[in-house]
Amino acid sequence: xxxxxxxxxxxxxxxxxxxxxxxxxxxxxxxxxxxxxxxxxxxxxxxxxxxxxxxxxxxxxxxxxxxxxxxxxxxxxxxxxxxxxxxxxxxxxxxxxxxxxxxxxxxxxxxxxxxxxxxxxxxxxxxxxxxxxxxxxxxxxxxxxxxxxxxxxxxxxxxxxxxxxxxxxxxxxxxxxxxxxxxxxxxxxxxxxxxxxxxxxxxxxxxxxxxxxxxxxxxxxxxxxxxxxxxxxxxxxxxxxxxxxxxxxxxxxxxxxxxxxxxxxxxxxxxxxxxxxxxxxxxxxxxxxxxxxxxxxxxxxxxxxxxxxxxxxxxxxxxxxxxxxxxxxxxxxxxxxxxxxxxxxxxxxxxxxxxxxxxxxxxxxxxxxxxxxxxxxxxxxxxxxxxxxxxxxxxxxxxxx
Amino acid sequence: xxxxxxxxxxxxxxxxxxxxxxxxxxxxxxxxxxxxxxxxxxxxxxxxxxxxxxxxxxxxxxxxxxxxxxxxxxxxxxxxxxxxxxxxxxxxxxxxxxxxxxxxxxxxxxxxxxxxxxxxxxxxxxxxxxxxxxxxxxxxxxxxxxxxxxxxxxxxxxxxxxxxxxxxxxxxxxxxxxxxxxxxxxxxxxxxxxxxxxxxxxxxxxxxxxxxxxxxxxxxxxxxxxxxxxxxxxxxxxxxxxxxxxxxxxxxxxxxxxxxxxxxxxxxxxxxxxxxxxxxxxxxxxxxxxxxxxxxxxxxxxxxxxxxxxxxxxxxxxxxxxxxxxxxxxxxxxxxxxxxxxxxxxxxxxxxxxxxxxxxxxxxxxxxxxxxxxxxxxxxxxxxxxxxxxxxxxxxxxxxx
Numbered sequence: 167x168x169x170x171x172x173x174x175x176x177x178x179x180x181x182x183x184x185x186x187x188x189x190x191x192x193x194x195x196x197x198x199x200x201x202x203x204x205x206x207x208x209x210x211x212x213x214x215x216x217x218x219x220x221x222x223x224x225x226x227x228x229x230x231x232x233x234x235x236x237x238x239x240x241x242x243x244x245x246x247x248x249x250x251x252x253x254x255x256x257x258x259x260x261x262x263x264x265x266x267x268x269x270x271x272x273x274x275x276x277x278x279x280x281x282x283x284x285x286x287x288x289x290x291x292x293x294x295x296x297x298x299x300x301x302x303x304x305x306x307x308x309x310x311x312x313x314x315x316x317x318x319x320x321x322x323x324x325x326x327x328x329x330x331x332x333x334x335x336x337x338x339x340x341x342x343x344x345x346x347x348x349x350x351x352x353x354x355x356x357x358x359x360x361x362x363x364x365x366x367x368x369x370x371x372x373x374x375x376x377x378x379x380x381x382x383x384x385x386x387x388x389x390x391x392x393x394x395x396x397x398x399x400x401x402x403x404x405x406x407x408x409x410x411x412x413x414x415x416x417x418x419x420x421x422x423x424x425x426x427x428x429x430x431x432x433x434x435x436x437x438x439x440x441x442x443x444x445x446x447x448x449x450x451x452x453x454x455x456x457x458x459x460x461x462x463x464x465x466x467x468x469x470x471x472x473x474x475x476x477x478x479x480x481x482x483x484x485x486x487x488x489x490x491x492x493x494x495x496x497x498x499x500x501x502x503x504x505x506x507x508x509x510x511x512x513x514x515x516x517x518x519x520x521x522x523x524x525x526x527x528x529x530x531x532x533x534x535x536x537x538x539x540x541x542x543x544x545x546x547x548x549x550x551x552x553x554x555x556x557x558x559x560x561x562x563x564x565x566x567x
Numbered sequence: 568x569x570x571x572x573x574x575x576x577x578x579x580x581x582x583x584x585x586x587x588x589x590x591x592x593x594x595x596x597x598x599x600x601x602x603x604x605x606x607x608x609x610x611x612x613x614x615x616x617x618x619x620x621x622x623x624x625x626x627x628x629x630x631x632x633x634x635x636x637x638x639x640x641x642x643x644x645x646x647x648x649x650x651x652x653x654x655x656x657x658x659x660x661x662x663x664x665x666x667x668x669x670x671x672x673x674x675x676x677x678x679x680x681x682x683x684x685x686x687x688x689x690x691x692x693x694x695x696x697x698x699x700x701x702x703x704x705x706x707x708x709x710x711x712x713x714x715x716x717x718x719x720x721x722x723x724x725x726x727x728x729x730x731x732x733x734x735x736x737x738x739x740x741x742x743x744x745x746x747x748x749x750x751x752x753x754x755x756x757x758x759x760x761x762x763x764x765x766x767x768x769x770x771x772x773x774x775x776x777x778x779x780x781x782x783x784x785x786x787x788x789x790x791x792x793x794x795x796x797x798x799x800x801x802x803x804x805x806x807x808x809x810x811x812x813x814x815x816x817x818x819x820x821x822x823x824x825x826x827x828x829x830x831x832x833x834x835x836x837x838x839x840x841x842x843x844x845x846x847x848x849x850x851x852x853x854x855x856x857x858x859x860x861x862x863x864x865x866x867x868x869x870x871x872x873x874x875x876x877x878x879x880x881x882x883x884x885x886x887x888x889x890x891x892x893x894x895x896x897x898x899x900x901x902x903x904x905x906x907x908x909x910x911x912x913x914x915x916x917x918x919x920x921x922x923x924x925x926x927x928x929x930x931x932x933x934x935x936x937x938x939x940x941x942x943x944x945x946x947x948x949x950x951x952x953x954x955x956x957x958x959x960x961x962x963x964x965x966x967x968x
Contacts, residue, residue, distance in 0.1 A: 167765050167794060167796065168765055168766075168768060170768075170770075170796045170797055170820075172820070172822045172823055172826075175683055175736060175737075175770055176682060176683065176826060177681065177682060177683055177684055177685045177688075177707075178685050179681050179682070179685075179830075180681065180682045180683070180826050180829075180830065183826065183829040183830055183832075183833065184829060185825075185828075185829055185832070186832050189640070189832065205637075207636065207637055208636075210632035210633070210635070210636050211632065213631060213632055213635045213636070215627055215628065215631030215632065215635065216627075216628070216631075218623075218627055218631065218635065218841075219623060219624060219627035219628060219631070222619075222620060222623035222624065222627065223620060223623065223624050226616055226617075226619055226620035226623065227616065227617075227620060230614060230616030230617075230619065230620070231611035231612065231614055231616065232611070233811055234611070234614045234616065234619065234809035234810070234811040234812065235608060235609075235611050235614070235809070235810060235811050236606075236608055236805075236810045236811065237811065239590065269670050269813075269835040269838075269839075270835050270836055272833070272834070272835050272836040273834060273835040275833075276833055276834045276835065280578065280580050280581065280706065281577065281578060281580070281581040282576055282577065282578055282581070283578055284578045284579055284580075287578075298833075298836070301832055301833040302833045302834075305681065305830075305833065306578075335576060336576075364568050364569055365569075367569060367571075369571075369576055393568060395568065395571050396571055404637075408635035408636070409635070409636060409637045410634055410635040410636050410637065410638065410839065410840035410841050411635065411839055411840075411841050412670075412835060412836075412837070412838070412839045419571075419573070421573045422573055424586075425573075425577060425581050425584065427586075428581075428584040428585060428586055428587075429581065429584055429706075431586070431587050431590065431702055432584065432673070432676075432677055432699075432702040432703045432706065433673070433674060433677045433703075433834065434670040434671050434673050434674040434677065434813060434835070435671055435673040435699070435813075436813070437670075437813070438670075438811065438812055438813045438839050438842050439811035439812075439813075440619075440811050440812050440841075440842060440845075441839050441841060441842060444841075
């Protein structure tokens with residue numbers, strides 16, 4: 167047999183793929199005695215396990231032949247109806263035919279990439295931005311135009327500057343409790359962003375996995391409500407119920423949704439029928455609503471404790487700052503410019519505490535070396551205090567060098 | 568607000584996508600009083616519903632926090648271990664690190680497309696071929712080089728002719744009970760195909776969803792066993808347990824699998840943790856093995872009845888022929904050249920019987936108009952006899968015109 171050189175068979179897309187840096191980091195930090203603020207995991211101790219078990223026990227004997235069979239690409243109709251109603255409650259204009267069920271929100275990003283991105287297309291995104299979007303889109307070789315953020319989210323003047331200079335396929339927006347930055351786009355900026363999309367004739371991808379997890383402050387209307395014709399809205403049950411079932415959805419204008427459904431046919435035919443039935447059951451029995459209340463309270467407690475611990479332990483320094491997210495799972499820490507948080511992570515892991523270095527979230531991976539992301543949803547209360555204490559010690563040592 | 572012209576935002580990939588012709592046809596034929604041989608569905612009346620329910624009831628209270636949480640992209644390790652062992656039993660050389668779990672076999676095809684196909688790449692495929700592969704790959708714009716089949720599968724001389732003239736990325740092979748054609752590649756040809764792949768330095772995609780569903784005849788070794796370095800093997804639990812859970816897998820050389828795993832990270836992060844646990848439970852309790860025996864017997868009975876009904880009712884004519892598959896779900900009917908099976912389908916639906924016109928399975932959709940595919944797994948026994956009788960009447964009417 168002749169030797170096989172795999173590299174020469176790989177597509178250009180494959181050459182642009184790489185293992186997720188975060189997933190590799192997580193492997194290092196997953197030892198049981200490490201206090202990890204690195205992952206983006208919900209708290210499993212409050213998963214509605216019993217309710218899923220009840221749903222399976224009740225539904226399978228009655229509807230098993232349908233729940234285990236192939237189903238439609240668009241998704242389980244009662245679940246799509248529920249989601250249309252659910253979104254209408256938030257003034258999002260949606261009917262059943264505007265809803266596509268996806269295999270988690272990650273698949274929604276992949277389908278968006280397939281349907282919209284050709285090589286060289288311009289996309290506007292915040293920096294830092296969600297890493298999963300980059301791993302879905304980078305294989306298709308778009309050009310990222312990046313925009314800075316402040317406490318009110320993306321700087322709209324920078325968005326307009328890009329729109330003036332380039333024909334842009336879409337603006338990628340994480341409206342609520344940004345991953346990784348923890349910030350929320352203000353009402354005024356939301357209005358401004360959709361106006362810009364209209365003025366310069368572009369689309370908006372609104373990625374909103376955390377919108378339901380608001381602990382305090384005023385509910386802000388999603389961008390899709392402001393201009394449904396130009397917004398493709400993505401969300402998921404991963405943060406509100408459980409991520410293991412991989413149920414997400416896309417809300418979009420009907421003509422766009424038709425293309426997305428065609429892309430999904432080629433991608434995985436349809437999402438697990440069984441999982442869609444189970445998730446629908448929890449939604450229709452009101453368990454989703456109750457569960458969201460419960461995790462909002464839990465995550466708020468953990469966020470408060472993490473903020474207090476940072477306050478208590480971090481050295482006072484004008485360049486040491488962190489965001490105060492009104493919801494979600496993450497906060498974002500900036501350290502003085504001389505810090506390299508990859509190096510800090512090495513030291514942190516030896517002290518049994520972990521986070522994600524911020525540079526991982528920048529499209530070019532060439533800035534943000536003084537930043538880091540902390541997850542507060544997945545750590546127990548005692549660990550939050552102790553983990554932040556250890557981290558603060560390391561920062562102090564480094565400052566004093 | 569300005570009017571939005573969606574077309575100008577679509578990628579070239581999206582422009583090449585279209586709604587699956589079969590899925591559209593199925594909608595027409597899904598009325599309850601139509602006897603449909605059109606779908607490719609397993610028989611739901613024998614799904615192991617009780618066993619899935621038992622698994623959920625037993626496992627969720629014990630492992631719910633893990634079953635509902637995010638999990639690794641590669642897949643649930645015990646399931647991958649089971650599959651490695653399962654494939655070794657068939658002399659397929661596989662270890663855990665050669666197994667990637669996919670969201671159904673359709674996702675495996677999508678990942679193959681992403682990892683290997685650039686615009687203009689040559690792919691060799693049989694004609695007719697599996698439609699799901701075309702819908703996964705066509706957006707990436709490969710050039711299909713097609714090869715005819717006889718009762719022993721793909722004509723190897725035609726494969727070699729293509730390999731001589733073109734640098735080919737891979738040969739797409741459906742080794743057992745071909746969908747749609749129902750034929751199986753002979754042992755001699757399997758050997759010849761891997762030799763050709765080696766001689767001309769190309770890869771093989773071996774798509775084997777039906778291999779376990781052999782009713783009779785000798786088991787034939789898969790191509791991956793003959794040359795594991797050049798073969799990417801795809802299979803699924805959709806036909807052996809139940810398709811609703813969307814659990815498939817890829818077996819491939821480790822360096823190829825690494826790229827496939829990266830592609831899957833961007834595609835949907837991982838397959839449903841819950842569904843992987845449930846399917847693993849059925850596998851490890853021996854239910855898969857028992858269930859496969861049961862459906863083999865059932866599908867054999869239905870195939871026999873369909874063959875006998877064709878024998879009994881179809882007009883005798885030298886150009887009216889059908890395949891006699893030794894397993895799987897489908898058989899393939901050829902009618903005299905003057906037939907157009909799209910037109911025949913219109914008449915059939917008005918007589919409350921349905922099939923898929925064969926031209927749908929040809930890459931160019933410009934030949935095979937005198938052919939059609941019949942599914943025998945999903946129809947009840949009485950319906951098989953009556954449905955074939957009605958179909959034969961229509962063929963007779965058309966012949967006598």
